[in-house]
Amino acid sequence: MTDSKTLAYINMYAVLGTLENLCELDENARALLKNKKPVSIGLEVKDGPAATLMFKNGYCRMEDGCRSDCTIKIPFSSCEKFNGMIDGTVTPVPTKGLMHIGFLLKSFIPLTDLLSKYMRPDPKDLEDRAFFEMSTTLMFYTIAVAIAQIGNNDAIGKFSADHIVDGDILMSIGDKISATIRCKNHRLITIKKDMGTPRSLMKFCDMDLARALFDGKVNAVACIGEGTIIMGGMISMIDNVNRILDRVALYLA
Amino acid sequence: MAIKINDYTKSREWFSRATKVIPSGVYGHLGPAEGNFMPVTSFPLMGDRAQGTYFWDVDGNRFIDYMCAYGPNVLGYNDPDVDAAAIEQLKKGNCMTSPSYKMVEFAELMVDTVNCADWAFFAKNGNDVTTAAIMTARNATHRKKIVFVNGFYHGVSPWTQKIDYPGVIPEDVANNLYIDWNDFDQLQQVFDDNKGEIAAFISTPYMHGNYLDNSLPADGYWKKVRELCTANGTVLIIDDVRAGFRLDIAGSDHFYGFEADLICFCKALANGYNVSCLCGKDFLKGAVSGLSYTGSYWMSAMPFAAGIACVNKMKQLDIPTMFREKGLKLTNGLKEAAANNGFNLVVSGEPALFYLRIADDDSLFIHQDWIQECVKRGVFFAGHHNHFINAALTDEDINFTLEVADEAFKAIRPKY
Structure with a gap:
């Protein structure tokens, strides 16, 4: 009783969109972006969502639509492929910005790994109050955005x-x-x-x-x-x- | 002198116990979630006893009850005539292998009382008989589709719910079609688009849905609907579970000048004893006879005896006229109290089942605030549901209600 297109919209805006909050609230996330030149990642899903993640001064902002001037562009041929990237079964292939592959490997992937750590926490980690509160806060924002995507x-x-x-x-x-x-x-x-x-x-x-x-x-x-x-x-x-x-x-x- | 503000300490204690052994403590319409208790701390959660137009909670707080147990209290709690008939029957026999002859007497009374009734079929709750009505219509027409009016409530079976409700699957509601209240052109269009496929049109006699101002039928609406259903071989079902007998002893279809094919009664039928009734026209008697549809307690005799006493007393008291007068007296007073305090209280629906909304904001925060101030002072109003008049409500009760309403308006005035 779910569909892959809705899931793609949730993955784009609710899950990846929570990188905004992660960078704002978590010092470790900001540290991953420290002393890095501004980078923008355009994600474009055929028959699905498109957005640009912009990383600057340790912070992240998501903008609707894939910006033409994005530094790195990653297109997906279907919602299923994009969802596959989120659950780790599909490897994304950039069509633009190959020279920034280092950012993808050394900053973006660790950032998403950190997000996953909060979103799918080990029960032991939740015993730490600060981790618990961070995890719950990020889940709250993810859920709030997911509501809109499901409603639409x-x-x-x-x-x-x-x-x-x-x-x-x-x-x-x-x-x-x-x-x-x-x-x-x-x-x-x-x-x-x-x-x-x-x-x-x-x-x-x-x-x-x-x-x-x-x-x-x-x-x-x-x-x-x-x-x-x-x-x-x-x-x-x-x-x-x-x-x-x-x-x-x-x-x- | 300021009116006492209720304390709910014992209510909270009982509710806390309830949550340990009952899902959500109190589920359904009597519970704080569906009942829209906002904030929950202003409302009683557990009752202790009731008499006439009042109920008392476990803390001993007395309430003038404008919800009437959501309708069943029509003559006053513990009406002596209804209770005497019920108790007498209980001593003779209640749930037996052969149904009591009281069932026949009650059916005869219903047929004599309800304008469109050629027969009566008994069950327990409103949902039992709305479901019986839909099954009867499908059995009679061999069609699947049912037309509903947006904002409807016809019970809790999956067919009455919506596709996004918990526990409901798309197939449960796959044959449901929806139109807006009072929009005959939409109904005509739906009939044209589904020629020969519509088993029934089900509706309340007027729109008394929740969360919105209630709305009476437009001039000529029901006449046109009746003609359309007849021309298309579609069964016209009136869900009179909520409004039944309060507008017209002969049924709310009679009140609005048309005849339903099937009409569903429950709430006011037996003054709180558990019985519901589907009445219908002769041409559907075979179809309802063929249903495989029954229940362990559907033919218990005590509620039949109570129902007979209740219907007879409602006739004797001319309940519809009485309720209209009491409802108008109360609601005119409430509007005046609101205006005196600078608020705009909108009263809608029929006076016997009045609906309230403070229209000074579009969020209902003011309305909810006023409602809870009334409840805290012993007048039980609901936030977003129509209310009910009962025969035990006196002028003194109405005057006290208006006093409470005025004080509640004054209590919230500084905030807005």
Whole structure:
């Protein structure tokens, strides 16, 4: 009940897009980019997503679309091939920027490995509180972006998005970590911060609760009763986002 | 003098115990998630007892109950006439190998009472009879497709749910078609596009869906729908589970001037005793007879006895007229209280099942804030569901409600 095109959009914007947050929040990630010239990697998937990852001064930013002036360009002939790169079964072949292959090997791949370490953590690593919080934060951003991609691309997700009215849905862990899912004409976009005027909100009380939810150890309905998830505003928006959220696990499992 | 603010310590304790042994503590519409308890700390979670128009929670807080157990409380909790009939029958026999003759008496009463009814088929919950109606329509027409009105709620079986609901697979809803409420042209188009394939059109008598202002049928809407269904050999099903008897003792189709082929009743049918009823026209009697569809408790006699007493008393009291008057008195007062405090309270739907929304923002945050301030003071309103009037509601109760509403508006005014 999943499709490779939706998965490609999730892998592009939700998974690789989380490199932005990784570089911002993790010193080890920034160290991998230290003293490096600015590099941009254009990723273009036939019949699928296209984006450019730009690395500069230790930070990363993702821009929609494959920029013509990107330093390195990696095209993919299908969504399946691109998804294969993400799960490690397909080796990417750049068509531009071969002289920057060193960046790919020495910076980009270690960065994605670091991201994987947080996204698919060893249970032992989670015993370290700092690691736990970093991992949970990055998962939060990944999930928030994945919601928009599923709402825009997955057949059942689109059904849910068709029932969401225009406006901003604020998702947050406590008061510190926030993302806004903006709906306009049933298309969703995730902005990785609180935009200030939500029409509805869903707040996870703390990191531990958020983690337990992400890991499927607790159920959102039960948490609402216990008061560890707070919702408010236009509840039909939250209701439909939750239906999409149910599908996130199918794709990110 | 300020009205007492409720404390829910014991409610929380019981809920905590519940979460250990019951999925999500309280699941479904009575639970804090589906019930939209925002914030959950302002609402009672476990009840202790009920009488008339009130219920008391485990902390001893009393509530004027405008949800009426989501509809079943129509005469007042513990109505003496209904309870006496039920208890008498319980002593005689309830769940037996041969069904009690009370079932026949109840069916005769339903046929005499409900305008479109030539027969009555009993079950337990609203979902049982909406499902029976769909199966009957498919059996009678040998067609698959069903037309629904967007925003519908017809129960919890997979066919009533949507493709994105947990536990529902695409095949469960593959034959469901959707139109907007009151849009006859859309319905006509769907019929044209699916000529000879539509088994049934199912709808509530007016749009009393959740999360949106309720909407009455446009002039001539039901007449045109009736004609379209007849011309196409499609069964017209009215889901009167929620509104049934509160608008018209003869059925809400009668109230709006048309005749359904099948009509589903539950909530108000027996004042809280568990029975539901599908009524229909003679030409569908064979089709419903052929269904393989039953349940262990569907022919229990006690709810039949309660139902007979309840229907007779609803007739005697002229419940529809009473509820309209009480509903108007209450909602006009609420609108006035809102206006006096600078808020715009929109009341929609029929007065007997009024729906409330504060329209001063487009997010409903103000509305939710006001609702919880009312609940904390002992008036149980729901955030995003229609409400229900019951016969035990007095003028004194309405006046107290208006007092609470005013104080709740004053409590939230500084924030907005």
